[in-house]
Amino acid sequence: MRRGSMKGRTLLLVLLLLPLAGLFVYVMTNSGPLAPVPVTVAEVESRSISPALYGIGVVESRAVHRIGATSPGRLLWLDAQVGEMVAAGQVLGELDPVDLNDRIEGQRAAVRRLESLVAAADSRVAETKARKEYAEAQAARYENLLKKKAVSVEAADAKRQERRTTAAAWSSARADAEAARAEQARAGSELKGLLARKEDLKLVSPVQGLLAAREAEPGSTVVAGQSVFQVVETEGLRISVRFDQSMASGLRAGLPAEIVLRSRADEVFAGNILRVEPIADAITEELVAKAVFEQTPGTLPPLGELAEVTVRLPALPEGPVVPDAALRRFDGRLGVWMMENGSISFRPVVAGRRDLNGMVRILEGLEPGERVVVYSVKALTPRSRVKVVERLGGDV
Amino acid sequence: MISLAGRDILHGWGKFVLTSVGLGLLIGVTLTMGGVYRGMVDDAKVLLDNSGADLWVVQRETLGPYAESSSIYDDVRRSVFGMPGVERAANVTYLTTQVRRGGEDTRVMVAGVEPGEPGAPGQPGYLTAGRHLARSHYEAVADEASGFRLGDTIRIRRNSYTVVGLTRRMVSSGGDPMVFIPLKDAQEAQFLKDNDAILQQRRRTAANPSLNRPGVPGMLDGVIASQGVNPYVNAVLVRLLPGADPEKTAEHMRRWMRLEVYTRAQMEEILLGKLIATSSKQIAMLLVILAVVSAAIVAFIIYTLTLGKIREIAVLKLIGTKNRTIIGMIMQQAIALGVLGFMIGKVSATFWAPKFPKYVLLEVRDAATGFAAVIIMCVIASLLAIRVAVKVDPAEAIG
Numbered sequence: 056m057r058r059g060s061m062k063g064r065t066l067l068l069v070l071l072l073l074p075l076a077g078l079f080v081y082v083m084t085n086s087g088p089l090a091p092v093p094v095t096v097a098e099v100e101s102r103s104i105s106p107a108l109y110g111i112g113v114v115e116s117r118a119v120h121r122i123g124a125t126s127p128g129r130l131l132w133l134d135a136q137v138g139e140m141v142a143a144g145q146v147l148g149e150l151d152p153v154d155l156n157d158r159i160e161g162q163r164a165a166v167r168r169l170e171s172l173v174a175a176a177d178s179r180v181a182e183t184k185a186r187k188e189y190a191e192a193q194a195a196r197y198e199n200l201l202k203k204k205a206v207s208v209e210a211a212d213a214k215r216q217e218r219r220t221t222a223a224a225w226s227s228a229r230a231d232a233e234a235a236r237a238e239q240a241r242a243g244s245e246l247k248g249l250l251a252r253k254e255d256l257k258l259v260s261p262v263q264g265l266l267a268a269r270e271a272e273p274g275s276t277v278v279a280g281q282s283v284f285q286v287v288e289t290e291g292l293r294i295s296v297r298f299d300q301s302m303a304s305g306l307r308a309g310l311p312a313e314i315v316l317r318s319r320a321d322e323v324f325a326g327n328i329l330r331v332e333p334i335a336d337a338i339t340e341e342l343v344a345k346a347v348f349e350q351t352p353g354t355l356p357p358l359g360e361l362a363e364v365t366v367r368l369p370a371l372p373e374g375p376v377v378p379d380a381a382l383r384r385f386d387g388r389l390g391v392w393m394m395e396n397g398s399i400s401f402r403p404v405v406a407g408r409r410d411l412n413g414m415v416r417i418l419e420g421l422e423p424g425e426r427v428v429v430y431s432v433k434a435l436t437p438r439s440r441v442k443v444v445e446r447l448g449g450d451v
Numbered sequence: 452m453i454s455l456a457g458r459d460i461l462h463g464w465g466k467f468v469l470t471s472v473g474l475g476l477l478i479g480v481t482l483t484m485g486g487v488y489r490g491m492v493d494d495a496k497v498l499l500d501n502s503g504a505d506l507w508v509v510q511r512e513t514l515g516p517y518a519e520s521s522s523i524y525d526d527v528r529r530s531v532f533g534m535p536g537v538e539r540a541a542n543v544t545y546l547t548t549q550v551r552r553g554g555e556d557t558r559v560m561v562a563g564v565e566p567g568e569p570g571a572p573g574q575p576g577y578l579t580a581g582r583h584l585a586r587s588h589y590e591a592v593a594d595e596a597s598g599f600r601l602g603d604t605i606r607i608r609r610n611s612y613t614v615v616g617l618t619r620r621m622v623s624s625g626g627d628p629m630v631f632i633p634l635k636d637a638q639e640a641q642f643l644k645d646n647d648a649i650l651q652q653r654r655r656t657a658a659n660p661s662l663n664r665p666g667v668p669g670m671l672d673g674v675i676a677s678q679g680v681n682p683y684v685n686a687v688l689v690r691l692l693p694g695a696d697p698e699k700t701a702e703h704m705r706r707w708m709r710l711e712v713y714t715r716a717q718m719e720e721i722l723l724g725k726l727i728a729t730s731s732k733q734i735a736m737l738l739v740i741l742a743v744v745s746a747a748i749v750a751f752i753i754y755t756l757t758l759g760k761i762r763e764i765a766v767l768k769l770i771g772t773k774n775r776t777i778i779g780m781i782m783q784q785a786i787a788l789g790v791l792g793f794m795i796g797k798v799s800a801t802f803w804a805p806k807f808p809k810y811v812l813l814e815v816r817d818a819a820t821g822f823a824a825v826i827i828m829c830v831i832a833s834l835l836a837i838r839v840a841v842k843v844d845p846a847e848a849i850g
Contacts, residue, residue: 064461064464065461067464068460068461068464068468071468072791075791075794075795075798076794078794078798079794079797079798082797082798082801082802083797083815083818109585109586109587109588110587111588278666278668280668281668282668298587299566299587299635301565301567302566302567302587338526338682339635363588363589378582379569379582379583379585380569380577380578380581380582380583380616382568382569382570383569383570383576383577384503384569384570384576387538387690387693389568389569389570406568409585410585411585411586412582412585413581413582413583413585413615413616429578430577430578430579430580431577431579432577432579432619432620433577433619433620434500434576434577435577446580447579447580
């Protein structure tokens, strides 16, 4: 009886201890440095990838016309609101002319006065001309009479002198008339100048476009060169995109692009690269390109809105391709961990272009069909024991 | 031969098992505490390992970028490239912040790295899912400990990022999980405030008469534009050419670029000796106390177990059992208790360690040390008990 109960107890204790011992062995071999590293493995595929470039930019207009004053002044009135479409030549506002109108009136009076002066001078020319002609006729008659000795030499000399005097008077009158005309022309030009200045006080849109900004209000004083209105041409809407220089190889004009506006993240607009700017940004190490919409969106995006632009490059020819997570750096070299017969070995490779889905074209070092380690829960070394799993935790 | 110790254990097996479970849990706690300490040190080391750098170029007279804040111009990298012995140099920024995902937020260290070739300094060295950063904006690779999943949209300051890759054991020296985002976004995240702050700043600038002069149109715009840029990074990570001497290259940079440069050894010294020095000492102190307390408790348990059997021992003596046999019984029992306790402790520590919010590193070497310590402790404790047992008067059995 007693032995039996002893046996039962032994059995019970062993039953308790065995799983514990098993658990202990499992724990010692499956945790810590002795444990195999779970990895996932993928086959090197042979396919074509389409690299793409990704940049962000802001919506711009081809040209922004800043309309403002050419001379300092006070704004008298403005007659255009932001958001309105304006026509070419439309007057949007005017600066206070201050004394300009009075000066124009004064100049007009001066012009009128000079017109009278010109008329008077012309009359004098006519008058002196008549005198001169009469004096010439008299002088000729007296010459004849002198030849016939019908008049005295003295009388003939007097007529000659009279002819010369009247000729001089005529010349003088003509010169006066010229001067008066010139004076009139000058005054006329000055008047025109004043009128042009008056015209210049008007703020006129040079193009048809959208009034984008109104930067001053009537009554405020503006300095020469300060803009009052900004008018943008709606036709030339484009996106100035910046691409990281290190990731922009292959960027060129004419490539198709997908444009996503920040405020309309669900909508993808088709576009293309208009040009790559010849001057890159040296500070930010970016290339700048202009992308245009294939069709201008119905509702115009506001200028300055952020946009994401993805440029699709032509597909590369087929070749070995691996996920970029397979590329590791070990011992100072870039390569992949090859999976062969349950153990791993490092093989340096030369990586080519990547697409935005993280696939890398391998230029050298891998053949399609070979198996490489993609994911691992820690850095691998040639001594690592690995355990191939379908996927690692954290995946969805 | 019948094992006296085995018979005794079987006799009071319930008591024995319960005692060893209690002892095991205590040992488990001690091992875990050791793991917490090791994990803390490992967090600091793993941060350095994962950065993949041989040298850290930081602001002069700072212990940056981990222990102190450091800020240098981002174009310093180009000068670093030109230094002899440098293979790669990469800008990096670090920012510990709360990252929002949906309604909740998680504390992470956001690292701004230059997207591009995998394995470049600063980039995560391995992934557990997804892919590396491929776009130069709005993508993130997160540590699994952050709780983020592939495809999640997370918000860091002003911008939303899509999680495209996951990695593991990429943590800051404080154990916060890391999130890698493209450098330009990180620079913005570090510098650019929220919209309210920006508006306030613009208003302040506009109210400053020296920056907003009447008669100088465009000046205010220029000043505001200049306030909105951040050409700074926290450090430049440098990878050296094979065979280059880190100290020599560092000295060259210190001398000619007038920046602080740390080698791996110096960085480790900064992190372990300065940054986590007090907190790790705190844990180490606790570990020592716990170890001493555990040892004392083990000793008392074995001692009282033996005292509980003092009558039986007296009977054994009375029927003429040799002292050697009794000593063997006590010592075997103590060691069995120790071994069982250690196994339970090790198993329980291994199972609850991953549940800790911060990393707990259970090293084999620590386990071996722990095992040796437990056995030694059991032997010493049993010696005390043996002393009592040997001295016991056989008459007590009938007295």
